[in-house]
Amino acid sequence: MGMGKLSAQGTNADKEFRAGAALSVITPKIGTSINGNFQEGFTQNIHDDTHARGLVLDDGQTKIAIVTLDLCMVYRETLDKAKKRAAEYTDIPVENMLISAIHTHSGGTACAVFGSTPDPDYLVFLEERAADAIIRANNNLEPAKIGWGVGHEPSEVFNRRWKMKDGITFTNPFGGEDKVRMNPGFENPDLVGPAGPIDSEVPIVSVQSIDGVPIAILANYSLHYVGGTKSGDISADYFGMFANSIGQMIGADHKNPGFVGIMTNGTSGDINNINFGGTAPKKMQPYEKMEIVANTVAAEAYKVYQDITYHDWVPLASAQTEVRLGVRKPDAAELKRAKKILAEVEGEKLLNRDELYARETVFLNDYPDKKDLILQAFQIGDLAITAVPCEVFVEIGLEIKEKSPFGQTFSISLANGYNGYLPTPQHHEWGGYETWRARSSYLEVNASNVITSNLLGLLDQLKSSAITSR
Template sequence: MKYTVLRLTLLCALCASVVHPFAADAPRVFRAGAATSNITPKLGTSINGNMSDGKATHVHDELHSRAIVLDDGTTKLAIVVNDSCLVPREVFDEAKRLASEATGIPASHMLMSATHTHSAASSASVFQSEADMEYRAFFAVRIADAIRRANNNLAPARIGWGKGSVLGQVHNRRWHMQPGTVLKNPFGTEDQVKMNPGMKNPALLKPAGPTDPEVWFVTLQRTNGQHIALLADYSLHYVGGNPGISADYYGAFADRIQELLQADRQDPPFVGLMANGTSGDINNIPWRDGDTNKYAPGQKIKIVANAVATEVARALPGVKLHDWVPLAAAQKEISLGVRKPDPAALDRAKDILAKAPNQFPRLKGLDEIYARETVQMADYPDRVQLILQALRIGDLAITAAPCEIFVEIGLELKAQNPFPASFTISLANGYNGYLPTPAQHALGGYETWRAKSSYLEVNASPQITAGLRELLGQLKK
């Protein structure tokens, strides 16, 4: 008898949840979760980011994949920011496959990016650093783990977004120089602009492009006000200066914002994330004004992290928190041409390499290093496929592309956007080198020099911008 009553009660409870006439009026629940994975490599691994390879002999601070998962009740999104210089598509694709299998979140709803710290393990081959394949396999699993754990931590949440401005930490690093300054490049021709032209160089004329001082942020808070995570986006290449493996200012920001929000030692832990905005031509060095301060190793990283985190903490109380917002994702692949060397350029490169006293990985000087890049680019495919992606979080749009995107492109996407709030994340879902505008290509300079770090066709940026706009249009419907 008891059994029958229990069974009936269970059945009724089941009916109520499935066909209750008022089910449609049930309040919509928005949920968020966050988690990290430790992705620190073993000592001895190759470090990405310079033209000569370096091997890790020390860990200054641990590297992480930092993930948030959002859920509006019908759609889930995952964003993972990874302490890495460059992450090739193969690693992200594998991480998405594993995370999707475990959580059911579609791969197209996952945005994965590299911060661009120059003191992390090599998962992409660039210049004289070769990808560490053992690390890549570990890395993909750990990215997926971060999503799985963030998904496990989903809890009712409120969400908001806003922006601040940190002017003094971003400087355009490409400069026009005084007339008569000869700017030779490693291809035997001359450039119109120079990257990193030298502090207070008397030949400085004017920066070759703008900066974007905006820092955007998304705050996720439990319904009791406890902070779950804060994702920020700032257009700064990296800072550098910590000895050994380090997450650079991106990791220092995560620590500092946690401190400022008094979100230390929570269960589950608070997660801070700093994504790379559109910083292809932006760094932290005040070329014209100069900076005569002597910084201890890593001190500059802390200064920048503190400046950006303090600004976010200042702007945060003014943000409107939503109990629920709709989520959506749109993604497409585009095919772009590769700037391959012509036969004369290839012959010249082979000649330089033949005369080089040392070969890879001990090539020295730009001419030798770019000669090797030229020979390798000759074997590249004629066209490559890129993932373009846009996420909608209420009235906020996040666009993403797998390049080191020039700041002009980010500014244009913000200015002409169907969403009132928007920002772009660089180095997302793969790695296809620098993305200068066609006008910046015409000026030359390091970021345009053909190599594994810069090879997309000159007209790539208008096609990428058009593709992202198309995705934004789909999300706005």
């Protein structure tokens, strides 16, 4: 498909820049499904409320909205409805709205994956609250200044996929052999080394009122999530803790309208917080590790924040396109094998790994042959943000950063929908959990190349438009 709709400003006479931010609670009710585990889990307690966190920017001609939802993942259909509702109450075009999930594994279920099934009422609630975050942020617009920068925090990110020694393989749920294993355990003698890099960058965007009152900080880190909650707890994971921590550090945690801290999930499809190259860590209390990660990353963000140069006005622009990608569907033999495995399951017992993937195979047989994905790029001055509706592998984010025509670039995963993991073709060849065909990983093997080239095309489109409009 060709390049999509471009929205940008030409010359702006009065050059007033405005910004607004808002929080909207999305905490699920007790008794409903929790997303993120192979088996179904249910909400028993609220450790910390989960939120939609909205930021609206306005350069006088173009408005963009960025929202995070404290969820594991969320359907495109839900987000499309939320954008439509927000557009009815604001003058922000739907293609200028970027709504992403943070990927907490202790949030309400907004997407059926493995054992988790969403409550239909919760999906309607999410449509309303995601839209409200944009509407309320738009209502809070005030003259503002904006700046950005990037820090580095390598201590909390590790590639979780490991290469096995020659001749050593790991059996996958489909009867095949993988050369790479996710989360392979500590001091495993069969390991060679990580199967990919990390991205240690901590980009932040800081927005303040004209007189220097903090409005929002939008951050990005390529870390899957941390976890370590109590069973049945709802929590926004380290993402929510980061938001609180950075607000405290800059002295903005008691302002009205409230300061909004936002941590977006970068390209973390193959990245987590566990160093399998080291020794097994000591057992921690629930939420202890999460707090360490949140405070460590917030401290790095604070260092960047202290040196930011603010701009009274910067140009905003957005570009969006849709790509149609193939679905990796089972063939007749694979479907027959899956049905045979499921036929041998007795009663209501919990499904084991191979049984779960057999069920996923049956589900995917009913998927369409192609799926349409929204790809997006935003320009904020010489900063660019790209958005992908997948759990994007870190190599892809690093390539986009390297090839982007903008001074600073970062990517937001799980944005504008959910289409599973996005490994590279090389990682598909190696195998491993993230490549196993399921509702959590089903796009064609070449999907990452198509997505990367389209995103780089959107960035070039934004850059050339910015040059010609000067």
